[in-house]
Amino acid sequence: MRRSLLYQVFPLYLFAILLAVGSLSFAATRVFRTAFYAEKRLDLTFTTELAIRLVEHDGAFDPDSAKQILSLIAQDRIRRTTLVAADGVVLYDSHADASTMENHASRPEIITARDTVGTVTRTRRSATTGDNTLYAVAAVRNPDDDIVAFVRVGGSVEQLDHRSRDALTALATSAFMILVATTLMSLVIVRRILRPLGIIERAARRFALGELDHRIAVQAPEEITAVAETLNGMAAELSGTISAIREQRNELEAVLSAMVEGVIVVDDTLRIRSINEAAARLFQREPRGHEHRTLIEYLRNSELDAIAAEVLERNCTIERSIILYQRGPINLQVHGSVLRSREADRPGVLLVLNDITRLKRLEDMRRDFVANVSHELRTPITSVMGFLETLRDGAWKDPERATHFLDIVSTHANRLNLIIEDLLSLSRLESHEGEIARAACHVEDVLTRVTEACGQLAVQRKVTVQRTIEGEGAVLVNENLLEQALINLVSNAIKFSPHGGRVDVRCRQEPGRLRISVEDQGSGIPYRDLDRIFERFYRVDRARNRDLGGTGLGLAIVKHIAIAHGGEVTVESAEGRGSCFVLEIPAPATRAD
Structure with a gap:
């Protein structure tokens, strides 16, 4: 016991x-x-x-x-x-x-x-x-x-x-x-x-x-x-x-950690209690080392600090948009709400950050695209309607004038058709990027067809097209898309070259890669326009570009053809010294049947 x-x-x-x-x-x-x-x-x-x-x-x-x-x-x-x-x-x-x-x-x-x-x-x-x-x-x-x-x-x-x-x-x-x-x-x-x-x-x-x-x-x-x-x-x-x-x-x-959105939790004195990797990455900070530091001290952003302070002051949910200026502008949508807990006497703040930069860019592109398409289509449609109105008012009785007006209407109708065809091509490329059909082909044959297709334009503008090929053998690409991209590049180079000028087309086959450059002796592209030259309907000189023909979609199509092949297209240019467009795509060597 x-x-x-x-x-x-x-x-x-x-x-x-x-x-x-x-x-x-x-x-x-x-x-x-x-x-x-x-x-x-x-x-x-x-x-x-x-x-x-x-x-x-x-x-x-x-x-x-x-x-x-x-x-x-x-x-x-x-x-x-x-x-x-x-x-x-x-x-x-x-x-x-x-x-x-x-x-x-x-x-x-x-x-x-x-x-x-x-x-x-x-x-x-x-x-x-x-x-x-x-x-x-x-x-x-x-x-x-x-x-x-x-x-x-x-x-x-x-x-x-x-x-x-x-x-x-x-x-x-x-x-x-x-x-x-x-x-x-x-x-x-x-x-x-x-x-x-x-x-x-x-x-x-x-x-x-x-x-x-x-x-x-x-x-x-x-x-x-x-x-x-x-x-x-x-x-x-x-x-x-x-x-x-x-x-x-x-x-x-x-x-x-897995969230794409940035999440930050601060207390009633705006000191950081928790921050996930996404939020730290947005502000180029480490997710560790924030202990006992305030929001403004750690992230160095007065707008975010003001949003958190306003949530505490008004005791309500707030949604704002801010912009971070780093390598490029980053658009953030900030959702701030009151965070209450049983342990703390005073509430804290929960901040959720959504990076809407891509959505903002897409929205801007959509708005610009709609504006550009509307502008590009309005000009030929207005002309067609004007001349048809003239014919209806009695010009058809004069055969010579009627024929002249119908030729103009036909020209604008062809332009409308070209714009629609290019838009459809872009749409097909965007919907099938990375899924294009590839087959073995000889680049020399493709270049031959390209120079033949652009031959009449070269003769009209008295421009010589010279081509140089390094390497031989068949490569695995989409032959039709490659030909379309090169026609766009070579025809542009001819259009913007002076009379009597020369366009150099150089092709170099490297192990697993194909590099084709198209260089002209034209007036060149201003530095401020280089970043936007591959955008749809973007023109350096709009008046001159319309005189030379084209839809304003050629370089955008070239860009998407390069992306569809897993490659890229770049440009080097300076005003008064001409331009050089370089198309580089993965192209494994293969045997042609």
């Missing part, structure tokens, strides 16, 4: 002895100390009263005479005498220079003596000597019973405290001898109690370090065993709770 912890602690008699010896020692020490202090107080009171009689002997207060009297009293250096004026100024002190001492009007003993007839005593630590001192103070009065000064006689009680401690030491030694025997007898019992408690303590430390799978196994009294079992149960529950919290945290971190 388990025994109670009560029967294994210090026996009751040990407690009784400790209580008796302690009470006796305390009482004896108090008696000794009281007697010592009473003797000292009596001596100082007598000395003070004697000094008062001597100072008031002839009825008139003489400071110099009083100083001599107090000096004689303090000759043994055991007593300290002080003469204090009625206003608190120290006139004389046997143990210090009175001129350097501060005003004593606020000293407790002086205040008490001012309101008391006779001698008063007070014990305190002296600010001058640093000793614990017993003071006896009495007021010096003139015949009109007015206070003219104070006589203070003090004595250090450090010796009295030493004597009290000596008495306490003697009593403590006796008590110690008594306690040693009882302590030895109880040592075995104490060890039996401390052993299981030590096991429990070490187990608790392991729990604190996170070793919650550890269990306490002790053979101990009932009370200690109950504590051990309670700790084991607590560790099991805590382990399950921490595992669940850790799993939820890992899931939350995984979700936040």
Whole structure:
């Protein structure tokens, strides 16, 4: 049967002895100390009263005479005498220079003596000597019973405290001898109690370090065993709770890391509590290192900081758009809402950042495309409608004029057809990028057909087309698309070359890659237009481009043909020095059938 912890602690008699010896020692020490202090107080009171009689002997207060009297009293250096004026100024002190001492009007003993007839005593630590001192103070009065000064006689009680401690030491030694025997007898019992408690303590430390799978196994009294079992149960529950919290945290971190949107959580002082990788990447920051830093300090964006502050101030959901200027402008849609928690008294802010740069760019492109298509189609349609109206009004009766007008209508109708065909080509390319059919073909054959297709235009503009081919063999490409891209590049080069100029077409077959460049001797392209030259309907000189024909979609088609092959098209140009377009596409070598 388990025994109670009560029967294994210090026996009751040990407690009784400790209580008796302690009470006796305390009482004896108090008696000794009281007697010592009473003797000292009596001596100082007598000395003070004697000094008062001597100072008031002839009825008139003489400071110099009083100083001599107090000096004689303090000759043994055991007593300290002080003469204090009625206003608190120290006139004389046997143990210090009175001129350097501060005003004593606020000293407790002086205040008490001012309101008391006779001698008063007070014990305190002296600010001058640093000793614990017993003071006896009495007021010096003139015949009109007015206070003219104070006589203070003090004595250090450090010796009295030493004597009290000596008495306490003697009593403590006796008590110690008594306690040693009882302590030895109880040592075995104490060890039996401390052993299981030590096991429990070490187990608790392991729990604190996170070793919650550890269990306490002790053979101990009932009370200690109950504590051990309670700790084991607590560790099991805590382990399950921490595992669940850790799993939820890992899931939350995984979700936040996988999110495309940036997520930032700040507290009520706009200090960052959490930021995911997407948000840190938007602001070119690391997702770590934000601890104890404010939103403006870490991300350096005043607009985002203002949005968070407004959410806190208005206590509502806010949606704003901001622009980050880095390598290029980044358009962000910021959704800010109040974030409340049970732990925090004041709410925080949840900021969700959506990068809408691509959507904004697509929207701009869509708007520009609609505007450009409308503009490009309006001109020929307006012309067709105008000439048809003229014919309807009677011009058809004049065969020569009617034929001329019909030729113009036919020209604009052909232009409309070309625009529609190019738009359909672009649409097909965009919908099948990366899925085009490829077949083996010889690049030399493609270039031959291209020069033949552009031959009439070259003759009209008196431009020579020269071609150079490095490498031979068949390559795997979409032959029709490659031919269309090269026709667009070569025809453009011919159109923009001066009369009598030359267009150089160079083809170089590299391992797994095909590089074709088309270089003209035209007027070149301004630097500001190079980035936009492959946009739909973009024209460097709109008036001249329409005179030369074309739909404004040729280079956009070339770009998408290159992308469809997994390649790219680039341009190098300078005003007055001509342009060089380079088409590079992956083209594995193969055998032609």
